[in-house]
Amino acid sequence: MTPTEIRTTYLEELVAIAPDLDADTVGDNDHIQTDLALDSMDVLNLVTALHDRLGVNIPEGDYPQIATVALAVDYLGRMIALKSKG
């Protein structure tokens, strides 16, 4: 899965949770809680959706690593690569 595909998936799920957001205007370094005002329920729903879509089970301790688009693309890319290596 390419970084672009991961980015698209992440943004699709983010906008599904917060429909008032526009995927085109979400900045790479916008923090989902402090900048985009997601609450803990929204974050859990995002993590759940990413688990379903990408097969990556993000532990609670790693939530900070998906807190922006840039961080998430990097983190999810590494986790998907790890998974495919078995």
Place this chain on the structure above:
Amino acid sequence: MPSLGSDMESAVLAEWLVQPGDTVTRGDVIAVVETQKGAIEIEVYESGTVTELTARVGTELPVGAPLAVIAAEREDAAEPEGKSQAPAAETPVAKAPEAPPMGGLPPGGLPPGGIAASPAARVRAQALGVDLAALTGSGPGGAVVLADVEAAAPAPAPEPEKPRRRGLDLDEMRKAIANAMSRANREIPHFHLSQTFDLTPAADFLTAHNAGKPPAERLLMAALYLRAAVGAARAVPELNGWYEDGFRPSDTVNIGLAVALRGGGLVAPALIGAEAMDLAQIMAGMRDLVSRARAGRLRNSEMTQGTLTVSALGETGPEAMAGVIFPPQVALLGIGAPQLRPWVVDGQVIPRQVLTVTLAADHRVADGRIAAGFLTEFISLVSAPERL
């Protein structure tokens, strides 16, 4: 049109989900209405067969206006007068008979020997041949107002449909919140009790519970709060119910949850029958309620049957909240955001995550002792989460 809150005067019928001839069972969702608080699904309070949809989609209807006619499954033996023209016991639906009569009569009720109605409503009722006694008033104190009479009048000709309100109108929601909270501050003699306690046992419990679990099975701290509030409401039934002409305790705990909507606004739907739910079920119910609140798909029972509400500020932010009670409830538990503070544990001062909870209670039904009992039970449950 059922009342969906003390602040509601009318709503626009957005969609019928049944047709004449359909069989419905009490609790079925039969229609969707647009209110100041967004779209609400209307559940039917009778079982039977839909014979007529009297309200048209797109029309604004005052609280109490008939929406549809349902032929009951059996003759209503309790009908006091012979209704020779009625083929069966026909009941206007969705009158919310068991919901607390929000926006209903003030203490004192009807003026002696008369029907509360505005002068304009009386004149119009006479002109249209409408029986005021048959109407449910939507005005102050349940008085029949002009709009009630006009809604009840046989429509002379199809009127041009009002433009249908779509989605959530934040200005309207702000008005609804203002009305409900003004009523609360006008009628309820609030008092507040606060206590701060160490949240570490709950946080540790949550971390251990969630470790290794897939996201769908994880718990949020808010689920612990809700479960503990349900336990406290069971232990202190004096604060779980509704105040109408006096306090009516509830057998069930329909725990209300204040949900902030993106872009502004607030709704406080209830998790019905939460006393029978374990922690996982509370979490699932809360997830469902929050997602439907944000999607505008709450049900009327969830909007009207809450018995005690919890409002939590989330993970970061202010440390305490002294809230306003949602009438006709008599208590609201305000939960601040956890804060890192110096705390005394076994004689040593050490940094701890602490939580401040503030109970708003109604002095018409309780005093400080009862409210303190609620807080004590809540804190003891959150502090020993394995008991939840």
